[in-house]
Amino acid sequence: MKRVEIDIAVIGGGPAGLAAALKARELGAEKVLILERNIELGGILQQCIHDGFGIHRFDKRLSGTQYAQLFIDAVEQSDIAVKLDTMVLEIGADKTIYACNKSEGMLEINSGAIVLAMGCRERTASQVLIHGDRPAGVLTAGAVQRYINMEGYLPGSKAVILGSGDIGLIMARRMILEGLAVEGVYEVMAAPGGLTRNLVQCLDDFEIPLHLSTTVTAVHGRKRVEAVTVAQVDGAMKPVAGTERRIECDLLVLAVGLIPENELSRAAGVEIDPRSGGPLLDENFMTGVPGIFAAGNVAVVFDLVDYVSASGEIAAAGAVNYLRGKLGEEKSRRPVKAGENVNFVVPQRLGRECGETTFFLRVSSPQKAATLSCCSGKKLLFKKRCRFLAPPEMLTFTADASGGDELVIALKEEAGRR
Amino acid sequence: MIKEFVCIVCPNSCRLTVSEENGEITVSGNECNRGVEYGLSEYCNPRRMLTTTVAISGAVLPRLPVISTAEIPKNKLKRCLEQLYSTAVTAPVQSGDIVLRDICRTGVDIAASRSIYRKNDRESDEEAGR
Amino acid sequence: MRKIKKALQKAFPKVELSVGLDDRGILTLYGECASWQQLVDIGHKAARLPGVENVVNELRVAGQRIPQKDYRPLRDAGRSRGLAADVDVLIIGAGITGCGIARELAKYKLDILVVEMSGDVATGATKANNGNIHPGHAEKPGTLKARLNVEGNRLYTRWAEELHFTLQRCGAMGFITSRWLWPALLYGYIKALKNGVEGVQLVGGRRAVELEPGLKRSAIGVKGAMWLPTMALVEPYQVTVALAENAAENGVRFWFNCTAADILTEKGAAVGAVTTKGIVRSRIIINCAGVYADEISAMAGDKSFTIHPRKGVIAILDKARSPAYDCLCDHVTFETVRRTLQKSYTKGGGMCYTPEKNILMGPSASESPDKEDLSTSARELAYAMGRGDETIDYSDVIRYFAGNRPADYSEDFIIGMSPITAGFINVAAIQSPGLAAAPAIAGKVEQIVAAAAEERGEPLERDPGWEPLRLPQPEFRHLSRAEQEALIRKDPRYGRIICRCETITEGEILDALRSPVPPASIDAVKRRTRAGMGRCQGGFCQPRVLELLARERGISWTEVTLKGEGSRILLKSNRPRAEGGADK
Structure with missing residues (x-):
């Protein structure tokens, strides 16, 4: 078995892993290695050919592929080691990584620190309790995106899309441009999940109807999809009897949510936050296992790739400091609590002297205008006004959160404002 | 003529009404001035970025993603796509390489939005020589 | 018979019933009832009455069209193809029962053909079984x-040792x-x-x-x-694949996408079948058709049970x-x-x-x-x-x-030579514990076939070349790290993981694709290798499996199906003009 000694191992060569590796090298880590299961770097961005990436980071509207290319070029120009077509099979709590590929066989990688950047997977038809038949023609949005954009094939001719998040909307436009008919986009929630820009440019531009509070309940067709049944849902998301409608189509595209892929993390002993779906993290994006960090969508599903890259850099900085012994072995960490209208916050716990810390959070329900507050006991650490808050959009801020006890982050409705 | 738009400049999503009377165009429903600008451009000359793929041969993948170097008039998108769909390129390609110049006389170029290598010869040998 | 009718009328007073009883104790029910559930209840009740061996349920349900397979076009198509094969034993159905029988009969000098209406083995009741090998206490x-x-x-131990499936x-x-x-x-x-x-x-x-x-x-x-x-x-499909592969290695042929549409008889004996791939001559026909077993038996002139x-x-x-x-x-x-x-x-x-x-x-x-x-x-x-x-x-x-589940009304297995059509053997109503019983069922059918051959004066002859062993294929996920390393050294294709959720390698998928009964669809690959069986349900690996399947079978991507004929995943290339209309 081939043994590899490395300072920082980055698991996953998507946007989080690329940013983490570059940052770690920039901060002086000597031997940085990216382990990527695909045959090329870039992760899921390689199938995101639409524009709108990098607005915060580069002040440009790049395509996903362009965004990835900037990082890939930088990695290729650096001395960061990359192992492609390499699958990590196991991470031990002692940070030993077992991975394999065709050319080197089994690898045992001993790493000073690890950055987990495996990304996420899509929820499937069974996970959203769609019933009826199980024919060909039911695919997740990501699979459709891959088939059309990378493999060059059309998996249907008339599609129904479930889920109005940006992924669902982008795929609606993609399929129209590829000559498919899109019967409509269905959304179980009462409000659309995607940005207004995408509602306008992906749906309105092509006169694709959006049906809110409506879901797909059944698929029909024993071999290939022939139709689906949609039904309106009540306040408890349960289909309302009598509202069923049968729609002829040959493709059902599911854009119904993402799940962080933490199977490796769990096996390494990393504790998972049931609300974020990712590891419990501290201000350095370090997990509960010292020396193992998490970044990108494996940490929490971000809405913007800019934040994914940012999280990679936070984790990389933490990993470099860990290697240098600068991260004290803190026994007790202060919890960060989700207060009023906050669904979850990352990081979930902080060291005593955490300093400037970047927080990422999502709201529980939409708010037109609210004041974000970050308090330690009675002390207000940070405050800002926010407008047009919605659960699909991530909110981020940076504040010095050193000292004190537990933190509470809340969003209080602004009285008298609309 | 009266047209309605949803403004996408900020998350406020104002519902704009653009009306034209005797050659004079007015925008209403906007909460800020940026809405006027958006409403006018959507009414007079709506433009969109174009992203799609073209066929590529000799590469690790059969499709190359491309992007317009600027926004293209909305009413020309279809014609541009037609042209792109009969375009084929050969690997290798660098991100930013121009695939089509001045597409459909829009003055806009179409560029590769990623770099793509030639198919690894070793890999194809292995598949062929099994 | 009057007693039977009376008992049924007492139990279901609102149903207009008429009954017929033959000397075998086969009760046929006619009439119309109110619902499908009631139709089934009447059948069950009738089967428990004294003097009734089994029930043919010809009841109709008021206002409900009961789906019926139309064999006419299939039969016509098959006839027009003429003689397709002349064999010693024809087995209809490639579930656990049919494959088990094929595997056991392969030890004799017999030309055996298995026809299966779907595109793979184990696609009926077998694949939807929970894999319990019950002790038999219930x-x-x-x-x-x-x-x-x-x-x-008891016999499963030997099967598992010889065929290398997990037990x-x-x-x-x-x-x-x-x-x-x-x-x-x-x-x-x-x-x-x-x-x-x-x-x-x-x-x-x-x-x-x-x-x-x-x-x-x-x-x-x-x-x-x-x-x-x-x-x-056990994994029911793994057992079935193992049986089929071992049978195939011993000369048994498998025809998939091949529906039996008629049974040919002469002077009260089976002489062959009309299938959608043509006429198959055979003097022994074994009906392992699962939910369709009653229809196949009726084709042979032996209408003695109904599958519900x-x-x-x-x-x-x-x-x-x-x-x-x-x-x-x-x-x-x-x-x-x-x-x-x-x-x-x-x-x-x-x-x-x-x-x-x-x-x-x-x-x-x-x-x-x-x-x-x-x-x-x-x-x-x-x-x-x-x-x-x-x-x-x-x-x-x-x-x-x-x-x-292919249930009949007696709720017991039906295994035996038809008393009406010689050479036609029913192996029907094999529902739970059919998986657990499969080796014993195969043994019992082996005896029936042997006895029939004996009777004909042509006793079965052992094939000296019969190989009971099926070699195990590597399962990367179950190996130690050192074994995994050795396996990749031997063949690097075991070093590429295709299905990340279940840790299935390219080598394992290629092993399956090059096996004696190769999988022809994405789901068939899944059943053999577990690729796509995990939590992402093939979201990531389906394109890779599809690519391997197309390459190994020499077909285009658009010809690959999810689960057999009519279930293509990809409809067409999206740049036919740029690619000169060619698929890759």
């Missing part, structure tokens, strides 16, 4: 089911937490003894916890248990939910005893797990007239999910699916 003593179950369970003798335990339930255990114990179940024991609470330490963890105060050490687990499909829905959970017990544990309570005493045919199953440690919930059990209806509903899933403990949540579910 069957009614004296039935064919009871005898073949106990015998089949886990996990054992099963019915435990009680109230002393008042000892009589229930005792009743079960006596039944198990009557059936000849090996190793069955009644044990006290302390011994039960020793046998299953998981019971200590759950701290529920076990008072006693019935211990069934022979309970085992009983649908079962099973939910499979993420491996992250590991089973609480090593053996299959069943908490016997007053509630479960009450349910058992209800004598319902629609109890369904409970909670168990697969050899790969995925928990299975269900199956449910519901009667439905359509033999090919494999749809699921919220109600059926809720039933399956409701049979476990309260810690199980819908969010753990990665997939649910349905299968149709």
Whole structure:
């Protein structure tokens, strides 16, 4: 078995892993290695050919592929080691990584620190309790995106899309441009999940109807999809009897949510936050296992790739400091609590002297205008006004959160404002 | 003529009404001035970025993603796509390489939005020589 | 006969019935009833009446069209193709039963052909089975089911050794937490003894916890248990694939997408069949057609039973939910005893797990007239999910699916040479415990075929070249790191992981694609290798499996199907003009 000694191992060569590796090298880590299961770097961005990436980071509207290319070029120009077509099979709590590929066989990688950047997977038809038949023609949005954009094939001719998040909307436009008919986009929630820009440019531009509070309940067709049944849902998301409608189509595209892929993390002993779906993290994006960090969508599903890259850099900085012994072995960490209208916050716990810390959070329900507050006991650490808050959009801020006890982050409705 | 738009400049999503009377165009429903600008451009000359793929041969993948170097008039998108769909390129390609110049006389170029290598010869040998 | 009619009219006063009874005790029901469930209930009631061996149910349901397969066009198409094969044995159906029989008969000098209407082995009831190799304690003593179950369970050890499929003798335990339930255990114990179940024991609470330490963890105060050490687990499709592959290696031919549309007879003896691939001549025809077995038997002039499909829905959970017990544990309570005493045919199953440690919930059990209806509903899933403990949540579910049990009205296996058509052997109504009984069923059919040959004066001759062993294929996920390293060194294709959720390598998928009975669809690859069986359900690996499948079979990407004919995944290339119309 081939043994590899490395300072920082980055698991996953998507946007989080690329940013983490570059940052770690920039901060002086000597031997940085990216382990990527695909045959090329870039992760899921390689199938995101639409524009709108990098607005915060580069002040440009790049395509996903362009965004990835900037990082890939930088990695290729650096001395960061990359192992492609390499699958990590196991991470031990002692940070030993077992991975394999065709050319080197089994690898045992001993790493000073690890950055987990495996990304996420899509929820499937069974996970959203769609019933009826199980024919060909039911695919997740990501699979459709891959088939059309990378493999060059059309998996249907008339599609129904479930889920109005940006992924669902982008795929609606993609399929129209590829000559498919899109019967409509269905959304179980009462409000659309995607940005207004995408509602306008992906749906309105092509006169694709959006049906809110409506879901797909059944698929029909024993071999290939022939139709689906949609039904309106009540306040408890349960289909309302009598509202069923049968729609002829040959493709059902599911854009119904993402799940962080933490199977490796769990096996390494990393504790998972049931609300974020990712590891419990501290201000350095370090997990509960010292020396193992998490970044990108494996940490929490971000809405913007800019934040994914940012999280990679936070984790990389933490990993470099860990290697240098600068991260004290803190026994007790202060919890960060989700207060009023906050669904979850990352990081979930902080060291005593955490300093400037970047927080990422999502709201529980939409708010037109609210004041974000970050308090330690009675002390207000940070405050800002926010407008047009919605659960699909991530909110981020940076504040010095050193000292004190537990933190509470809340969003209080602004009285008298609309 | 009266047209309605949803403004996408900020998350406020104002519902704009653009009306034209005797050659004079007015925008209403906007909460800020940026809405006027958006409403006018959507009414007079709506433009969109174009992203799609073209066929590529000799590469690790059969499709190359491309992007317009600027926004293209909305009413020309279809014609541009037609042209792109009969375009084929050969690997290798660098991100930013121009695939089509001045597409459909829009003055806009179409560029590769990623770099793509030639198919690894070793890999194809292995598949062929099994 | 009058008695029978009277009894039925008393039980179903509102139904207009007429009956016919032949000298074999086959009761045929005619008339019209109110619902499909009532139709099934009448059939069950009739089958339990004295003097009735089995029931042909020709009842109609008022206002409901019962789907019927139209064999005419298939028959015409098959006839027009002329003679396609002349064999010694024709087996109709490639489920566990048909493949088991094919494998056992392959030891003789016989030309054997298996025809299967779908595109792969194990696509009917077999694939939707939960993989339990029951000990045989639950069957009614004296039935064919009871005898073949106990015998089949024992024979599985040999099958597993020869064919290299996974067989886990996990054992099963019915435990009680109230002393008042000892009589229930005792009743079960006596039944198990009557059936000849090996190793069955009644044990006290302390011994039960020793046998299953998981019971200590759950701290529920076990008072006693019935211990069934022979309970085992398999993957039903893995067993079937192993049988088919071994059969094929010994010369058995498999024709897929081939429906039997008629049975040809001459002077009361079977001489062949019309299939959609042409006429097949054969003097021995073995009917293993699952839910269609009644229709095939009728084609042979032997209308002696009716199959009423009983649908079962099973939910499979993420491996992250590991089973609480090593053996299959069943908490016997007053509630479960009450349910058992209800004598319902629609109890369904409970909670168990697969050899790969995925928990299975269900199956449910519901009667439905359509033999090919494999749809699921919220109600059926809720039933399956409701049979476990309260810690199980819908969010753990990665997939649910349905299968149709081929139930008849006697609710026993039908295995035997037709008294009407010589050479035509029914192996029908093989529902639970059909998987467990499969080796015994195959053995029994082997005897029937041998006896028939003897009678004809052409006794079966052993094939000296018969190879009972099927070589094991590597399963990367189960190897130690050092073994994995050695395997990749030997063949680098085992070093590329295609299915990340289940850790399935390119090498394993290629092994399957180059096997004696190669998979022809994405689902067929999944059943052989587990690629796409995990939590992402093929979201990531399907394009890679599709690529390998297309390459190995020499077909274009757009010809690859999910589950056989009519289920293409990709419809066309999206740049035909730029690519000169060619698919890659």
